[in-house]
Amino acid sequence: MDQERNCQELAAYLSDYIDDNVEDEALCDEIEEHIHECENCQIVVDTLKKTLYLVHASAEQTVLPSSVRERLYHRLDLEEFISVDDNS
Amino acid sequence: MSEQQKREEDFSLQALKEGDRAEFAKVVETYSEKIYRLALKMLRNQQDAEDTLQETFIKAYHGFKDFKGHSKISTWLYRIATNEALMFLRQKGEPEISIDKQVQVDDGQTYTPTKIVDWCCLPEEELMSSEAMEYLDRAIEQLSEAMRVTFLLRDLEGLSTRETAEVLDISEAAVKTRLSRARMHLRERLSGYYGDALDSLPIETSHQGQDVLEGS
Numbered sequence: 001m002d003q004e005r006n007c008q009e010l011a012a013y014l015s016d017y018i019d020d021n022v023e024d025e026a027l028c029d030e031i032e033e034h035i036h037e038c039e040n041c042q043i044v045v046d047t048l049k050k051t052l053y054l055v056h057a058s059a060e061q062t063v064l065p066s067s068v069r070e071r072l073y074h075r076l077d078l079e080e081f082i083s084v085d086d087n088s
Numbered sequence: 089m090s091e092q093q094k095r096e097e098d099f100s101l102q103a104l105k106e107g108d109r110a111e112f113a114k115v116v117e118t119y120s121e122k123i124y125r126l127a128l129k130m131l132r133n134q135q136d137a138e139d140t141l142q143e144t145f146i147k148a149y150h151g152f153k154d155f156k157g158h159s160k161i162s163t164w165l166y167r168i169a170t171n172e173a174l175m176f177l178r179q180k181g182e183p184e185i186s187i188d189k190q191v192q193v194d195d196g197q198t199y200t201p202t203k204i205v206d207w208c209c210l211p212e213e214e215l216m217s218s219e220a221m222e223y224l225d226r227a228i229e230q231l232s233e234a235m236r237v238t239f240l241l242r243d244l245e246g247l248s249t250r251e252t253a254e255v256l257d258i259s260e261a262a263v264k265t266r267l268s269r270a271r272m273h274l275r276e277r278l279s280g281y282y283g284d285a286l287d288s289l290p291i292e293t294s295h296q297g298q299d300v301l302e303g304s
């Protein structure tokens with residue numbers, strides 16, 4: 001019972017925790033200790049980190065299409081400044 | 089991040105205020121991809137994202153003369169872009185698929201994780217399959233507008249909590265709360281998705297695979 005309540009309470013801080021952003025040091029220690037002993041919360045932390053990793057990876061796949069870029073420069077009347085990409 | 093900041097310091101605000109086009113082109117070059125990406129993930133429509141991109145820089149070009157320099161140029165651009173994107177969403181009048189309601193039910197409490205599956209071990213090509221990435225994009229789309237924009241600024245664009253708060257004109261505490269709920273929600277959704285993938289892994293085959301790998 002006790003453990004369950006703890007998992008639920010601590011869940012609110014896991015986002016800050018993975019950002020290394022829990023200001024209350026005692027709380028940070030408590031989370032660390034809890035995760036060490038609680039397999040479920042360890043999994044939540046790991047999968048939360050992996051979720052963000054996938055978001056970053058997916059972001060890197062999203063590039064500005066050259067046609068969109070050309071139309072942007074045209075619309076802004078900046079065509080003379082459009083740089084040519086090195087990668088052919 | 090530090091490279092971006094360095095580049096930002098390279099801009100001459102004075103030149104931008106005077107409408108210097110070469111200087112403005114440098115700003116466009118630096119931020120156009122970031123802003124397009126934000127708009128695309130926000131709106132999930134290429135044409136709307138392109139329109140948002142163009143409108144953002146048109147507004148910025150004319151707005152520089154009134155820019156006070158209290159915030160970073162990037163923060164200011166993100167604010168314009170965010171407002172443009174939100175306007176698009178409202179014009180379209182799409183029924184907002186919101187999980188806010190669900191969150192508000194236990195106001196002050198947390199978004200409790202229910203799906204506890206360790207899917208971190210899945211192979212990269214499975215995690216990053218186009219179907220999985222599509223699923224992720226849809227899960228992001230289903231976040232409430234407020235959570236989505238906060239999440240995208242922080243985790244997609246890499247703005248700090250303070251910068252995100254500035255862009256959205258909300259407190260840093262509000263940024264953290266929204267972000268936490270958005271992240272936990274996405275984790276939950278992905279756990280459902282990848283959990284199914286784990287279930288369908290043929291267990292016996294993976295044991296055999298271990299034997300084979302032992303020599304390496």
Ligand SMILES: [Zn+2]
Nearest residue numbers: 007038040041
């Ligand atoms: Zn726990």
